[in-house]
Amino acid sequence: MLALFPQRWLAFALILPQTLLIALFFYLPVYLAFYWSFTLERPFGGGSEFVGLQNYARVLADPEFWRSLRLTFVFMVIGSTLAIVIPLILALAADRHIRLSQPARNILVWPKGVAGASIGLVFVFIFNPFLGLLAPLNAVFPGIWNPRIDGADAFTMIVVAHVWGGIPFNFVVLLSGLQAVPQVLHRAAALDGAGPWRRVRDVQLPLIAPQLFLTFALEFTESVTGAFGLIDSMTEGGPGGSTTLLVYKIYVDGFRGYDLSGAATQTALLMIFVLILTAFQFLVLERRVRYER
Amino acid sequence: MTVRATAAALCALACTALSNPVNAANFEFWYGNTGKIEEAIQANCASFNAAQSEHKVTCVGQGGYEVAMQKAIAAYRSKTHPVLIQFFDAGTLDLLLSNAVVPVSEVLPDVDWNSYIGGARSYYETSKGALWSQPYNASTLIFYGNREALASVGVSELPTTWEGVIKVATKLRDAGHACPYATDGHPWRVLEQFAARHGAPVATKGNGFAGLDAEYAFNAGLPAKHMENLAGWRKDGLVRLAADTRAGKFADAFNAGECAMIENSTGGYSSHLAALGDKLMVGLAPMYEGVERRNTLVGGASIYVMKGHGEDQIKAARAFLDFLRDPAPQLEFVKATGYVPVTQAALDLIKTTDRASDPAFAVAELGVGSMDVAGNEYSRGIRLGFFVQFRDIFMEETQKAFNGEKPMQAALDSAKTRGDELLRRFQATYAGVTLP
Numbered sequence: 001m002l003a004l005f006p007q008r009w010l011a012f013a014l015i016l017p018q019t020l021l022i023a024l025f026f027y028l029p030v031y032l033a034f035y036w037s038f039t040l041e042r043p044f045g046g047g048s049e050f051v052g053l054q055n056y057a058r059v060l061a062d063p064e065f066w067r068s069l070r071l072t073f074v075f076m077v078i079g080s081t082l083a084i085v086i087p088l089i090l091a092l093a094a095d096r097h098i099r100l101s102q103p104a105r106n107i108l109v110w111p112k113g114v115a116g117a118s119i120g121l122v123f124v125f126i127f128n129p130f131l132g133l134l135a136p137l138n139a140v141f142p143g144i145w146n147p148r149i150d151g152a153d154a155f156t157m158i159v160v161a162h163v164w165g166g167i168p169f170n171f172v173v174l175l176s177g178l179q180a181v182p183q184v185l186h187r188a189a190a191l192d193g194a195g196p197w198r199r200v201r202d203v204q205l206p207l208i209a210p211q212l213f214l215t216f217a218l219e220f221t222e223s224v225t226g227a228f229g230l231i232d233s234m235t236e237g238g239p240g241g242s243t244t245l246l247v248y249k250i251y252v253d254g255f256r257g258y259d260l261s262g263a264a265t266q267t268a269l270l271m272i273f274v275l276i277l278t279a280f281q282f283l284v285l286e287r288r289v290r291y292e293r
Numbered sequence: 294m295t296v297r298a299t300a301a302a303l304c305a306l307a308c309t310a311l312s313n314p315v316n317a318a319n320f321e322f323w324y325g326n327t328g329k330i331e332e333a334i335q336a337n338c339a340s341f342n343a344a345q346s347e348h349k350v351t352c353v354g355q356g357g358y359e360v361a362m363q364k365a366i367a368a369y370r371s372k373t374h375p376v377l378i379q380f381f382d383a384g385t386l387d388l389l390l391s392n393a394v395v396p397v398s399e400v401l402p403d404v405d406w407n408s409y410i411g412g413a414r415s416y417y418e419t420s421k422g423a424l425w426s427q428p429y430n431a432s433t434l435i436f437y438g439n440r441e442a443l444a445s446v447g448v449s450e451l452p453t454t455w456e457g458v459i460k461v462a463t464k465l466r467d468a469g470h471a472c473p474y475a476t477d478g479h480p481w482r483v484l485e486q487f488a489a490r491h492g493a494p495v496a497t498k499g500n501g502f503a504g505l506d507a508e509y510a511f512n513a514g515l516p517a518k519h520m521e522n523l524a525g526w527r528k529d530g531l532v533r534l535a536a537d538t539r540a541g542k543f544a545d546a547f548n549a550g551e552c553a554m555i556e557n558s559t560g561g562y563s564s565h566l567a568a569l570g571d572k573l574m575v576g577l578a579p580m581y582e583g584v585e586r587r588n589t590l591v592g593g594a595s596i597y598v599m600k601g602h603g604e605d606q607i608k609a610a611r612a613f614l615d616f617l618r619d620p621a622p623q624l625e626f627v628k629a630t631g632y633v634p635v636t637q638a639a640l641d642l643i644k645t646t647d648r649a650s651d652p653a654f655a656v657a658e659l660g661v662g663s664m665d666v667a668g669n670e671y672s673r674g675i676r677l678g679f680f681v682q683f684r685d686i687f688m689e690e691t692q693k694a695f696n697g698e699k700p701m702q703a704a705l706d707s708a709k710t711r712g713d714e715l716l717r718r719f720q721a722t723y724a725g726v727t728l729p
Binding site: 256 | 363689
């Protein structure tokens with residue numbers, strides 16, 4: 001169905017406010033980031049020298065950049081997968097009307113209301129090596145868990161906090177998808193002798209492919225940029241840079257190190273990375289998704 | 294109707310702006326400290342406003358040194374910056390070349406800047422002797438001990454050498470003490486102050502004072518050996534990192550009695566005194582035996598005058614700086630915080646009054662004494678670009694050594710390499726600018 005505006009100017013007028021906002025808060029900063037990435041910019045202004053691709057050469061030759069990009073990628077794959085698989089299991093359970101699924105549907109949404117930094121603060125306490133949940137483990141095997149010193153522990157801690165924070169939204173989306181699966185199909189499959197697992201695999205999952213695609217697309221981009229609050233409140237990128245994802249490295253370089261050009265260059269590269277990723281998702285993965293039922 | 298209301302509102306705004314007399318210099322001062330020190334700064338501001346009626350200062354806390362610098366950069370670029378701003382030691386060179394500040398000795402040419410004690414002045418001086426900023430909350434590194442813990446192993450005096458520290462730490466460890474000595478491994482403590490008082494270079498060219506082409510040099514000699522030692526002592530259970538302590542922060546661990554000895558800023562004194570009372574021992578930061586003691590560096594922060602303000606604002610800022618230089622408000626501040634007095638007059642005022650026996654002033658003389666030892670070219674200060682970022686790199690690399698990812702020497706080498714890259718980029722960013 002197609003609706004046409006009688007006058008063309010009206011259409012433009014209606015999209016103008018939104019366009020202005022996006023231009024001011026997105027296109028302009030993006031433009032500046034790209035512009036700065038070709039200059040050496042003095043922190044207080046008053047001198048910026050065009051240096052061509054020198055910043056890109058510097059950043060791409062920096063092993064720290066590749067390390068944080070690798071960490072970002074690992075975080076994206078592990079964090080996003082868990083942040084979808086766990087809500088999927090919860091949603092399948094809630095959809096099957098198992099005991100307590102009604103209150104669970106409500107309670108599982110609560111973490112959505114908690115900001116990243118607050119989640120970080122709470123998890124820092126939960127994972128405190130002396131007072132937290134794993135403290136008894138340390139009492140038995142001294143030093144086995146200490147995210148303040150051990151990089152792998154710190155990374156695990158960030159992933160757990162991220163997954164926890166990602167449960168509500170993905171749960172809501174996946175559950176709504178599952179509930180829209182017609183009961184008739186369940187019954188038909190059951191009549192044909194399909195057990196619960198078989199029905200999940202052959203009926204439910206194919207039918208919620210659009211929801212799965214949506215959560216994957218959002219979760220992948222979100223995990224690249226959204227970990228900032230967690231890292232800043234939990235590890236500040238440490239220990240030894242083991243949780244310095246690219247988004248945090250950009251902040252540290254630009255705001256704490258006054259390296260505006262380097263930060264701008266990495267911002268540009270991160271944007272390109274996310275664009276490629278999203279393009280891949282939409283051009284390759286979305287073709288396999290069927291929206292009509 | 295709405296038009297009229299808008300007009301009225303606009304007029305209300307304009308009229309309040311106009312009702313201020315032209316010379317009413319309401320001006321802003323931004324600072325970074327928080328907690329007890331913030332209270333002391335606000336007290337200074339309040340007493341300035343109470344002492345005269347011509348000017349009014351609004352002191353705005355920014356929640357941290359680094360945040361204050363970030364906001365100052367953003368504010369300067371958008372021309373909404375304050376007249377006066379407090380910056381911390383590590384940002385010195387970034388500011389000197391920023392073209393955003395005027396040297397205080399230019400703004401206040403008649404002041405006798407030599408009344409500032411040498412150690413506090415050299416850090417902020419140009420090679421020609423002009424002073425860029427007025428030292429405000431000056432601190433330096435000293436040594437703290439817990440009298441009770443030391444007495445439990447029969448030690449009654451704080452050791453003054455690293456060899457002595459390790460002897461005491463060994464006794465404490467053998468007596469079952471979990472944390473004889475603690476540090477956070479921050480380069481201000483383990484590198485900058487260490488190298489300065491041992492007269493060893495952090496970087497060539499007199500730590501950068503002699504030119505922008507300096508290179509880092511701490512990965513050899515005594516500073517490197519000390520880092521190697523710290524890592525070894527940690528394995529032996531003599532030294533604990535902040536992350537190894539229950540409290541998670543070395544100063545808190547010391548306050549809680551968990552750790553027996555720490556090196557910390559004099560700025561930490563008031564909190565240590567409040568926590569430990571007469572169990573607190575203070576002394577000069579330890580030296581390696583056989584090395585001549587040089588001065589420690591001034592830490593903390595100083596006040597800069599920013600460019601781009603009218604004469605009335607500058608006049609008001611001058612009055613505020615004059616006020617802060619007076620001995621009385623200085624001592625008010627020293628007493629509340631543990632920072633050290635920065636002028637000879639203020640120091641004399643402590644000595645000549647009954648303040649000399651007041652424990653609140655106990656570190657003032659110690660700290661000033663520590664900064665007033667004869668120095669060499671490597672104990673003047675640090676004049677290296679992007680130094681804040683270097684500190685992060687140093688922490689990151691040495692943490693890798695502490696958690697066993699790589700040997701300490703390799704960590705220091707790679708911190709040097711990454712640091713040198715920063716210096717070269719700083720040089721390129723300020724191409725054609727000479728060091729003042």
